[in-house]
Amino acid sequence: MTDVITEVANPQVASVTDIGLENYKYGFRDKEDYVFKAKRGLNREIVEEISHMKNEPEWMRKFRLKALDYFERRPTPKWGGGGALEKIDFQNIYYYIRPTEKTSRSWEDVPEYIKGTFDRLGIPEAERKFLAGVGAQYESEVVYHSIRDDLAKKGVVFLSMDSALVEYPDLVRQYFSTLIPPNDNKYAALNSAVWSGGSFVYVPAGVKIDVPLQAYFRINAENMGQFERTLIIAEPGSYVHYVEGCTAPTYSSDSLHSAVVEIIVKEGARVRYTTIQNWSSNVFNLVTKRAAAYRDATMEWVDCNIGSQLTMKYPSVYMMEPGAHGEVLSIAFAGKGQHQDAGAKMVHAAPHTTSTIISKSISKNGGRATYRGLVKVHKGCHDVKSNVRCDALLLDENSRTDTYPYIEIEEDRVSIAHEATVSKVSDEQLFYLRSRGLSDSEATTMIVNGFIEPIIKELPMEYAVEMNRLIQLEMEGSVG
Amino acid sequence: MANQADLVIRDLHVTVENKEILKGVTLTIPKGEVHALMGPNGSGKSTLAYTLMGHLKYEVTGGEVIFKGQNILKLEPDERAKLGMFLAFQYPTAISGVTMFNFLRTAAKAVHGDSISPTQFRKLLREKMALLKMDESLMQRYLNDGFSGGEKKRAEILQMAVLQPEFAVLDETDSGLDIDALKTVAEGVSALASGNMGILIITHYQRILNYITPDYVHIMVAGAIVESGGRELVEQLEQQGYEKWVGAKAKVLATKGS
Numbered sequence: 099m100t101d102v103i104t105e106v107a108n109p110q111v112a113s114v115t116d117i118g119l120e121n122y123k124y125g126f127r128d129k130e131d132y133v134f135k136a137k138r139g140l141n142r143e144i145v146e147e148i149s150h151m152k153n154e155p156e157w158m159r160k161f162r163l164k165a166l167d168y169f170e171r172r173p174t175p176k177w178g179g180g181g182a183l184e185k186i187d188f189q190n191i192y193y194y195i196r197p198t199e200k201t202s203r204s205w206e207d208v209p210e211y212i213k214g215t216f217d218r219l220g221i222p223e224a225e226r227k228f229l230a231g232v233g234a235q236y237e238s239e240v241v242y243h244s245i246r247d248d249l250a251k252k253g254v255v256f257l258s259m260d261s262a263l264v265e266y267p268d269l270v271r272q273y274f275s276t277l278i279p280p281n282d283n284k285y286a287a288l289n290s291a292v293w294s295g296g297s298f299v300y301v302p303a304g305v306k307i308d309v310p311l312q313a314y315f316r317i318n319a320e321n322m323g324q325f326e327r328t329l330i331i332a333e334p335g336s337y338v339h340y341v342e343g344c345t346a347p348t349y350s351s352d353s354l355h356s357a358v359v360e361i362i363v364k365e366g367a368r369v370r371y372t373t374i375q376n377w378s379s380n381v382f383n384l385v386t387k388r389a390a391a392y393r394d395a396t397m398e399w400v401d402c403n404i405g406s407q408l409t410m411k412y413p414s415v416y417m418m419e420p421g422a423h424g425e426v427l428s429i430a431f432a433g434k435g436q437h438q439d440a441g442a443k444m445v446h447a448a449p450h451t452t453s454t455i456i457s458k459s460i461s462k463n464g465g466r467a468t469y470r471g472l473v474k475v476h477k478g479c480h481d482v483k484s485n486v487r488c489d490a491l492l493l494d495e496n497s498r499t500d501t502y503p504y505i506e507i508e509e510d511r512v513s514i515a516h517e518a519t520v521s522k523v524s525d526e527q528l529f530y531l532r533s534r535g536l537s538d539s540e541a542t543t544m545i546v547n548g549f550i551e552p553i554i555k556e557l558p559m560e561y562a563v564e565m566n567r568l569i570q571l572e573m574e575g576s577v578g
Numbered sequence: 579m580a581n582q583a584d585l586v587i588r589d590l591h592v593t594v595e596n597k598e599i600l601k602g603v604t605l606t607i608p609k610g611e612v613h614a615l616m617g618p619n620g621s622g623k624s625t626l627a628y629t630l631m632g633h634l635k636y637e638v639t640g641g642e643v644i645f646k647g648q649n650i651l652k653l654e655p656d657e658r659a660k661l662g663m664f665l666a667f668q669y670p671t672a673i674s675g676v677t678m679f680n681f682l683r684t685a686a687k688a689v690h691g692d693s694i695s696p697t698q699f700r701k702l703l704r705e706k707m708a709l710l711k712m713d714e715s716l717m718q719r720y721l722n723d724g725f726s727g728g729e730k731k732r733a734e735i736l737q738m739a740v741l742q743p744e745f746a747v748l749d750e751t752d753s754g755l756d757i758d759a760l761k762t763v764a765e766g767v768s769a770l771a772s773g774n775m776g777i778l779i780i781t782h783y784q785r786i787l788n789y790i791t792p793d794y795v796h797i798m799v800a801g802a803i804v805e806s807g808g809r810e811l812v813e814q815l816e817q818q819g820y821e822k823w824v825g826a827k828a829k830v831l832a833t834k835g836s
Contacts, residue, residue, distance in 0.1 A: 525634065530671040533631045534681075534737065535659035535688030544684065548675025548720070 122405065123571060124219065125348035125378055128211050128318050132237070134196040138321065139189040142166065145291050148194045152260055152294075155267065165280035165290030172284040178439045178470065182408045186382055191323040191354050193292045195237035201258055202242050212236050219345065221314050228560055231256040233313040235326055238294040249307060255300035256311055259327045262298030269300065273329055277360040277388045277416070285384040285410075289325045289358040296326030296357065299340060301367075303333040310339040310372070310558060315355075317346035317381070323354040330360070332367040332395075339370040341561065348378040352407070355381055361389035361397060365419075368396040374561060376568055377406035379435060387413040394421035400556055401428045403438050404568055412470060414443035417451035424453040427553045429565075431572055432465030432497070441471035441502075446482045446512075457488040458550050461497035462572075472504040473514060480511035490520045491549050493542065543573040583609035583646060583662075585630075585745050585776055591640035592622075592629050599625045601801035602641070607776045609744065614779045614787055614812070617798035618820045623780045624668060626798075627749040630778075631665040632658050645745060660689055662744035666734040666751050668780075672722040678733065679703075679717040682740050689741050706739035710766045727754035735766050745776040752786035764789030784812045799823045 134151065136144055145166050149159040174183050202208050205222050216222060216234050225232045231245035233256065240258030249256075255266065263270050280290035297313045317324050332338055346353060355377065363369045369389065377383055383406040389397040399413035415424025426442035444453035459467035469488040490499035501518050523545050531541035547554070547566055554562045585607045592600035599622045607613050617623050629636040630643060632655040642649045650658055673681070683699060694702070707714060710732050722730055731751050738746055748767065752760055768790050771777050779790065787795075787809070795811040796803045797820070804823045805811065 524671070526671045527673055529631075529633050529655060530667065531673070531685075532655035533659055533665050533667075534685040534741065535656050536684065537656050537688075538654075540684070540688065541656075544676055544681070545673060548673050551675030551720075 122348055122378055124345035124376065126218070127347035128215055130319055131209070131211065132195055132197050133199055134194070135319075136192060136194040138192055140166075140191070140193055140292070144193050148292060148294060151194075151196065152263075154263065157271065158263065161275070161280065162291050162293075165287050168281040169284060169287035169291055172281075172287060175284065178410050178468070179408050179437060180466075182382075182437065186352065186354065190351070191321055192319060193323050193325070194294060195319055195322065196239050197236045198239065198241050201240050201261060203244055205242060208234075208242050212241055215316060215318070216242070216314065219314065219316070219343075221312075224312065224560065228309055228558070229312050230307050230309045231311040233258060233297050233311075235295040235313065235315045235324075237316075237318055237322060237324065240295045240297075245311075249305075252305050253300075253302040254305060254307065255298065257298045259296040259298050259329065260294065262329075266298070266300070269331070270298065270329070273331055273360070273362060275360070277362070277390055278358050278386050283386060285356045286358050286386040289327060289356050289386070292323070293325045293327040293358065295324075296328040296359075297330075297340070298328070299330040299338060301330075301332045301336040301338045304335045305333075306337040307339070310341045312341040312343070315342065315344040317353055317355065320347075320349045321351055321353060322346075323356070325355075326357050328357065328359040330369060330371070331362045332364060332369045334365040334367055336364075336367045337369070339372065339558075341372045341374070344373075344375045344377060346378045346381050349380050351380065353381045355383045355385070355406075357385045357387075359385070359387040363389060363391045363395040363397045365393045365395060368398070370398040370400065371413075372400040372402075372557065372561065374402045374404075374565060374568075375406070375409070376404045377409075379405060379407055379433075381406045383409040383411065385409075385411045387411065388416065389414065389424070390416045390418050391422035391424060393419035395419075396423045396425070398425040399427070399442070400553065401426065401440065402553075402565060403428070403430045403440050404572060405431075405433075406436060406438075408437045408439065410439045412441045412443050412472075414445065415453065416445045417448055417453065419448045420450040422448060422451045424451075426455045426457075427556055428455070428457040429550050429553050430457070430459040430467045431569065432459065432461045432467040433572055434463035434465060437466045437468070439468040439470055441469050443472040444474070444484055445472075446475040446479045446484070449479045450481045451479065452483045454484070455486045455488075456553065458491070458553060459488070459499060460491045460493065460546055460549065461499050462493035464496040464498075466498040466500075468500045468502065469518075470502045470504075472506070473516075474506045475509050475512050475514070477508040479509050482509065482512040482514075484512075484514045486514075486516045488518045489549070490518075491546065492520065492522050493546075539573060543570055546573060583744050583774065583776065585778075586644040587630075587641070588644070589641040590626075590629070590643065591638065592625055593637045593639050594625065594635060598639070599801050600629070603798075603801070603803055605796065605803060607745070607778055609776045610774045611793040612771055612777045612779065612790060614781060614792040614795045615798055616781060616795065616812070616815060618824060619782075621798045622801040623798055624749055625801075627665055627668075627747045627778075627780060630747055631655055631663065656688065659741070659743075664738050664741055664743035664746040666731075666738055666746065666748045668749040668751075668753070670722045670730045670734055672720070672725070674720050674723050676721045677718055678721055681721045682717075682737065685737065686740055703740065706736055709739065709769060710736055711762050712736060728756065728759040731755055732759070732763055735763055735770075739766070739770055743775065745778075747778045747780065749780045750782065751779070752781055752783060760786060761789060784816050787812055797823055
């Protein structure tokens with residue numbers, strides 16, 4: 099039987115402390131019982147096989163093959179990651195694993211061991227309590243998907259990307275890859291070649307979804323590559339808050355997560371996209387996220403990056419028409435052996451547009467946090483306002499933080515503000531809290547939680563609690 | 579024989595950045611008594627306060643401090659807090675993003691454990707805030723962040739009221755307070771001190787002592803206590819200043835040095 103969750107540490111791992119398992123509570127894994135697992139490595143045959151198994155239209159097969167070509171021709175980026183990108187052995191990765199035959203609409207139909215995992219992650223419970231819809235991806239495929247009946251009746255579509263390609267082929271074809279072309283960057287090209295799963299969200303004009311939709315992404319197998327692809331279309335005057343969470347087991351060898359997310363926010367609409375990413379420390383997380391905001395539309399990315407070996411992610415907003423507003427609120431927590439290279443891009447492609455970036459990073463135990471951001475104002479885009487604030491908190495002498503704020507302005511009548519601070523937890527703050535009975539570690543955790551509070555308070559209560567708990571786990575045993 | 583909750587300081591020597599600041603302080607504060615410690619700037623009053631609470635910067639080179647039967651100098655600051663010690667800071671530190679409420683709840687849990695329910699805690703908090711004439715909206719503000727001088731000092735006494743220590747040092751709690759605020763804070767302290775709490779009030783001025791009557795007054799000059807007496811010392815000080823003691827101490831030091 100395979101419906102047993104095995105929690106034993108991988109015998110190949112010499113010491114759990116080396117990989118940060120001691121504080122990572124989602125490092126458990128399931129035994130593999132898959133319908134299909136492709137061979138390791140990347141080549142034309144694998145790409146053809148994925149497309150064939152999904153029974154895709156010809157245009158998508160061609161799109162994948164072209165993307166593979168781009169991927170193979172593009173060199174590994176020299177910037178970011180401090181050379182770690184060179185380490186990724188693309189031939190050692192599994193590109194496609196199908197855990198089940200189909201996407202279920204009821205948890206009862208999800209294989210017991212997979213449901214067990216999502217139970218442990220608290221997904222079905224959260225769904226009952228406060229979500230409008232849930233998608234759950236396990237390895238390459240979405241195993242569960244549901245949406246509240248009243249929203250479905252209003253025309254809201256929330257499907258796996260694969261199902262959407264079958265059920266809404268024209269809509270998908272109209273928007274797919276329009277914001278992130280396959281040749282945008284090496285990892286977007288890889289995703290375009292081997293993508294599987296992810297969410298498709300369509301919100302009709304004027305429909306405001308009161309509570310969040312959530313997608314959860316779980317990697318289970320060792321050396322797995324997860325390449326979900328998400329597309330959100332918010333019609334005029336609509337509102338949706340989409341939340342994604344991610345975890346993976348802890349292995350001693352690398353896994354790869356490389357997603358592409360495209361969001362179209364039409365006139366007067368608002369989309370908030372919240373990520374709470376908590377990868378194990380063997381995952382390379384190389385994600386391309388981009389949104390286009392039209393007249394008077396608002397796009398907000400709330401991006402919380404905890405865990406992974408290397409994260410490179412710069413959610414972007416292209417403000418296409420007057421009145422558009424872009425916002426990125428970003429938290430990065432870099433622990434031992436981790437590098438968070440995160441930030442934001444704001445592209446002002448129309449006059450009278452505004453943007454805000456607030457980035458908060460924490461580095462501890464030798465971790466490295468990099469803020470990398472771009473504010474670009476195209477020629478003719480006057481009356482643009484942009485505010486960038488990045489604060490870095492260093493918890494010890496071994497940790498590191500860098501800031502690379504790129505600003506490209508081709509117009510005079512603009513107001514651009516950039517502010518950056520680097521701080522340490524001061525002895526006076528620690529002494530003050532300790533004199534009130536808090537231990538060294540409790541005092542540091544309180545200071546860290548206070549540091550990220552301006553972003554945490556933007557999260558729905560349930561996620562704020564979760565984030566504070568995750569930070570606490572990261573902090574435990576890290577001091578002294 | 580000293581009582582368990584008495585604070586006994588014996589021949590305490592403290593060095594800061596290789597300079598000796600406290601040069602043999604001996605002082606006993608029995609539980610339930612209020613002692614005032616006065617002295618000119620730089621005499622070592624705040625050094626004594628920080629040392630009692632365990633700040634790392636203050637290196638103890640000799641002597642001992644006994645509280646509840648143990649030498650507390652070996653304890654971490656949080657262990658001292660849990661034992662029932664408290665310091666009202668002269669310059670409280672701001673911590674952005676941490677609300678007063680969250681902070682007080684966490685501190686109360688740390689010191690007293692989970693014994694008090696959230697409802698009881700809110701009730702206690704309301705009661706103590708009323709005593710100190712504090713606005714409840716302060717609870718949602720970040721700890722000491724953007725507080726006025728007066729708000730900070732009141733917030734320190736509120737913490738003392740919530741944590742209910744057995745021994746407290748008030749380090750210049752009166753400085754920076756206008757006369758109304760001073761009266762409120764002092765009356766608050768008096769109300770809290772009516773039980774078994776031992777209190778050491780560090781101050782430059784007699785005015786706070788008009789509201790809180792000290793059982794004993796000590797005068798510290800150049801790192802040592804040069805005179806102890808009743809409250810009449812305060813009046814004497816008010817009339818004559820520190821000159822008498824500073825001069826005498828200087829003479830003693832000069833004799834020692836030669």
